[in-house]
Amino acid sequence: MSNKIPVQNIDPQDASTPKVKTVELYEARKKIYVKEITGVFQKVRSFSLWFLMGMYFLFCWISVDGQQLVLFDLPNRKFHIFGATFWPQDFVLLSWLLIICAFGLFFITTLFGRVWCGYTCPQTVWTFIFMWLEERIEGSRNQRMKLDQASMNKQKALKKAAKHASWLFVAFATGLTFVGYFYPVRELVPDFFTFDISSGWAYFWIAFFTLATYINAGWMREQVCLYMCPYARFQSVMFDKDTLVVSYDLNRGEPRGSRKRSADPKEVGLGDCVDCGMCVQVCPTGIDIRDGLQYECIGCALCIDACDSVMEKMEYPKGLISYTTEQKLEGKDSKLLRPRTIGYGLALAIMMSAFAFKLGTRLPVELDVIRDRGALFQTNAKGYIENAYTLQLMNMSDQVRTFVITVEGMDGVSISGKSEFTLEPSEVRSIPMAVEAKPSALTERNHDIVFKAQAVDDASVKIDSESRFLGPAPVKF
Amino acid sequence: MTSFWTGWISFIVLGSIFGCAWLLWVTRKSQKFDTETEQTMGHSFDGIEEYDNPLPRWWLVLFMGTIVFGLGYLVFYPGLGSYKGIFGWTSVNQWEAEVKKAEETYAPIFAKLAATPIEELAKDDKAMKIGQRLFANNCAVCHGSTAHGATGFPNLTDNDWLYGGAPEKIKETITDGRNGSAMRAWKDEIGEEGVKQVANYVRSLSNQEDVDEAMAAKGAEIFAANCFVCHGKDGKGSHDMGAPNLTDGIWLYGGTQAIVEATVRNGRGGVMPSFKDKLGEERIHLLAAYIYSLSHR
Numbered sequence A: 001m002s003n004k005i006p007v008q009n010i011d012p013q014d015a016s017t018p019k020v021k022t023v024e025l026y027e028a029r030k031k032i033y034v035k036e037i038t039g040v041f042q043k044v045r046s047f048s049l050w051f052l053m054g055m056y057f058l059f060c061w062i063s064v065d066g067q068q069l070v071l072f073d074l075p076n077r078k079f080h081i082f083g084a085t086f087w088p089q090d091f092v093l094l095s096w097l098l099i100i101c102a103f104g105l106f107f108i109t110t111l112f113g114r115v116w117c118g119y120t121c122p123q124t125v126w127t128f129i130f131m132w133l134e135e136r137i138e139g140s141r142n143q144r145m146k147l148d149q150a151s152m153n154k155q156k157a158l159k160k161a162a163k164h165a166s167w168l169f170v171a172f173a174t175g176l177t178f179v180g181y182f183y184p185v186r187e188l189v190p191d192f193f194t195f196d197i198s199s200g201w202a203y204f205w206i207a208f209f210t211l212a213t214y215i216n217a218g219w220m221r222e223q224v225c226l227y228m229c230p231y232a233r234f235q236s237v238m239f240d241k242d243t244l245v246v247s248y249d250l251n252r253g254e255p256r257g258s259r260k261r262s263a264d265p266k267e268v269g270l271g272d273c274v275d276c277g278m279c280v281q282v283c284p285t286g287i288d289i290r291d292g293l294q295y296e297c298i299g300c301a302l303c304i305d306a307c308d309s310v311m312e313k314m315e316y317p318k319g320l321i322s323y324t325t326e327q328k329l330e331g332k333d334s335k336l337l338r339p340r341t342i343g344y345g346l347a348l349a350i351m352m353s354a355f356a357f358k359l360g361t362r363l364p365v366e367l368d369v370i371r372d373r374g375a376l377f378q379t380n381a382k383g384y385i386e387n388a389y390t391l392q393l394m395n396m397s398d399q400v401r402t403f404v405i406t407v408e409g410m411d412g413v414s415i416s417g418k419s420e421f422t423l424e425p426s427e428v429r430s431i432p433m434a435v436e437a438k439p440s441a442l443t444e445r446n447h448d449i450v451f452k453a454q455a456v457d458d459a460s461v462k463i464d465s466e467s468r469f470l471g472p473a474p475v476k477f
Numbered sequence B: 001m002t003s004f005w006t007g008w009i010s011f012i013v014l015g016s017i018f019g020c021a022w023l024l025w026v027t028r029k030s031q032k033f034d035t036e037t038e039q040t041m042g043h044s045f046d047g048i049e050e051y052d053n054p055l056p057r058w059w060l061v062l063f064m065g066t067i068v069f070g071l072g073y074l075v076f077y078p079g080l081g082s083y084k085g086i087f088g089w090t091s092v093n094q095w096e097a098e099v100k101k102a103e104e105t106y107a108p109i110f111a112k113l114a115a116t117p118i119e120e121l122a123k124d125d126k127a128m129k130i131g132q133r134l135f136a137n138n139c140a141v142c143h144g145s146t147a148h149g150a151t152g153f154p155n156l157t158d159n160d161w162l163y164g165g166a167p168e169k170i171k172e173t174i175t176d177g178r179n180g181s182a183m184r185a186w187k188d189e190i191g192e193e194g195v196k197q198v199a200n201y202v203r204s205l206s207n208q209e210d211v212d213e214a215m216a217a218k219g220a221e222i223f224a225a226n227c228f229v230c231h232g233k234d235g236k237g238s239h240d241m242g243a244p245n246l247t248d249g250i251w252l253y254g255g256t257q258a259i260v261e262a263t264v265r266n267g268r269g270g271v272m273p274s275f276k277d278k279l280g281e282e283r284i285h286l287l288a289a290y291i292y293s294l295s296h297r
Helices: A040-059 A088-112 A115-120 A122-138 A141-149 A154-180 A185-193 A200-220 A222-228 A230-238 A302-314 A339-360 B003-027 B057-076 B091-114 B125-138 B167-176 B187-205 B213-231 B257-266 B276-294
Strands: A020-023 A070-073 A078-081 A084-086 A245-248 A321-324 A365-371 A385-395 A401-408 A414-416 A420-423 A428-437 A446-455 A462-470 B031-034 B040-045 B048-051
Touching: A040 A115, A040 A122, A040 A154, A040 A302, A084 A088, A088 A115, A088 A230, A088 A339, A115 A122, A115 A230, A122 A141, A122 A154, A122 A200, A154 A185, A154 A200, A185 A200, A200 A222, A302 A321, A365 A446, A365 A462, A385 A401, A385 A420, A385 A446, A385 A462, A401 A414, A401 A428, A420 A428, A428 B125, B003 B057, B091 B276, B125 B276, B167 B276, B187 B213, B187 B257
Parallel strands: none
Antiparallel strands: A020 B031, A070 A078, A078 A084, A245 A321, A365 A385, A385 A428, A401 A420, A401 A446, A414 A428, A446 A462, B040 B048
8 A cells, every 4th residue: 555645735935934124114205216317398497497496595685675675674664565565464365375376386386287397396496406417526327326335535525525515505595695694684684794783583593594594405305295295195185187297108108128239119019118217217206107196206207308308319209208198198188277277377367366456446545443441432622522532653664754633434523632643654643532422423322434544645645434422321312 | 279289280291201102112113014915004095095104213203202392391391380490481471571672672762852841742643642542541431532531530631630630730630640629518518409599509610591680699609718728719719729620601510400419418539540650750751741632732
C-alpha cells in the first residue's frame, strides 16, 4: 500500500505575506524640484505674475496731490483708495466688495477652472519669484537635486547662502511695502533705515511679513495650496462638465510607453504618451496630471507647455495635455452659457451695479442724533417744551464746509440756538442741541422728527437723521 | 479661590495639555497597512471615497508648538487657579497702565490749559471743544447736553446762579460740590394756609399770572418774617446761601402755584456731587471755563 502524501497546490501568491506598507501618521514633506519650462502658457503666466508683482511694489509709491493713492490710515481710521476716502462707516461697502470678489471668483472658476490659482494668486506670484531666483542661483532641476544630495562644501554653502539671502531680500521688500500701505511709504522707507519709526509695531509687522513671505514662498510653497488654502478645498463644487480644466487626453495617450522617435505608435501598440515624465517634473504641486483631475492641480498649465514641447519633438500633434472640458474629452460640445454661469453672471452683474450705485451716491457727510438720556423733556424759559440732543456731525470731505441744521416733522418745532456750523476737513463735531416746540403743538406724547444737515456750498450734500421729540401728555380740551 | 478649586482647575488645564501631548506622541508612530485592502477609510459618499493619507509632518510640529506656547503662556499669565503668573498681569493693572499712559500724553495739554485764566480760556475754541466733551461725559446726565438743565437741575446757560457765576465760584462748585440748599419744609411752622399765601406772594415777585392778590398780601408778611433770612428782603436770593432769586421768573422746580406750594410745604434739597477726585484740578479748570463760556458768549 502506498500512501501517497496528498498533493497540496500551493499558490505562491497566497503563500506570500500580504503586501504591507508602513504608513506614518505624519509624513515628512517630499521636496519638489520643479523643472523650469518655457512655452505659451508660461509666457502668459510670467507676464501676469511680473505685472501683479510690479503693481504691488509700485502702487504705494504713487501719490496724487500729495495723497498716497492707496493708503489704509488706521490711526486716523480713514482708507484712501484711488482718490476716494473711506470711513469706518463705509465698512459695509468693503464687505460687499469682498462678497463681489468671492462671486467673481466663483464665476471665473465655473467658466475657466482654477485660473486664479495658476495665474494671479499671491502665493503663486511669490513662489514664482522665489523659484526664479532659485533657478538662477542653484541651477536647473538636476543641478539642484545633485546639490542637495552633495555633502556640504564651500560651493554648496555659498549657493545656499546666496539663495536664502536673495529670498530674504525679496521677502523684506515685500514686508516693507506691505506696511507701506498702512503707513505713508515715503516716510516709512527713510524712517526705517534711520530707525526713526515712531511706532514699534511697524517694525514688528515688517518683520512678520518678511518672515511670512520667506516661509510661504521659500519653504511652504505647494503645502499652502494642499493643506492651508480653503479655496483648494471647495473649488470642486463649482466645477461641472463644461468647466475648463487642465486634462490629459486618456484616449489619445494610453497605453503610454517609450518608443523610438521613428516608430509609428500604432504599430508598436502605444498611445501618444511617451511616458517621459516631463509633465510631472514641471508641476509645482508635484502631481501627475495623467491620473486625472485632482484637487492639487492649480491649473497653471505648465504641464501643457512641457507636453507640447515633447509632442513637437516627436512630431505628434500638440494638445495631449490641454485646457479642455470633460464634455470635449467625451467628444461632445461644450457650452459656455449654462444655468450655472448665467446665474453667477447675473448675480455678479446685479451686485456690481448696486455697489457702483452706492459708491457713486455716497455723500461726504454723516449725521447721528443721540437723545439725552437724563430728562425726557423740560419746559424752558419761554414756556416751550424743550428736548435736548447731541448731534454728531461729520464732514467727510477734504474741504472746509459749513452746514445748516434744520429740524422737521411736527408743527412749530425749531432749533433753539445756533444752527450753522463750520467743520474742518474730516472733522467730527459733537453738537449739543436743544429743540423746542409750543406745548399746544404737541398732539402726542412723542413725535417723530427729522434732523437735516445741508452743506451751504453744495445742495447735493445733505443728510437726514431721525429722532423723537417727547413731551407731556397733551391736554385734552 | 480655595486651594481645592485652584488645584482642580490646574489639574484640568495641565491634564488636558499633557493629555493632548501624549496623544500626539503615541499616535505619531508608523502604522502597518495592507495596501491591497486598506487603501481607503471605507467611507464613501456619492461614490467619493476617503483615502487614508498621512498628514503633513509640519502639522505635528505646529501641534507641539501650540502645546509649548500654551505651557509658556501659563507660566507668564494667570490660568492655573489662583496662580498669578510671572508678570502678575490682571485686567485692572492693564487698565491702570493705560490710564497712566493717557495721563502722560494729556497732562501737558491740560497743564497748559490750566495755566490760562478762565475768562481767556472761554474764548479759545479748541479748548472749548475739549471742555464740551468733558461736560458731555460728566455733567450732561443731569444738566443736559445743552446745559439747559432740567427740573431740579439748574440751567447753566442763563447767567442766573445759585452760588454765583464768577469763574472761581463755578470752579468751587464743581470741585467740592454743593450739599443741597437749606430750603426746609415750612408746613408745620406756617400752616397749610400760610404755604398757599407765601406761594402766591413769591409768584407775584416775578409777575406770574393768576396770582391771588389778597393771599399774596398775607404771604408778604410771612415772607418778611421767615424767608428773608435766605432769600433777602426783596426776594433776590443770596449766593452765599445758595438761595435762588425769586424775582426773575426762573424756576428750578417749576413756577406753577402747585409746585411753588409744594416747594414751600416740603422744602427742597438738590445735591451737586463733588468732582474733585474724579476729574482733578486741571480738568475742572477747563470745565469751569466751558460752563462760564455758555453764559458769556
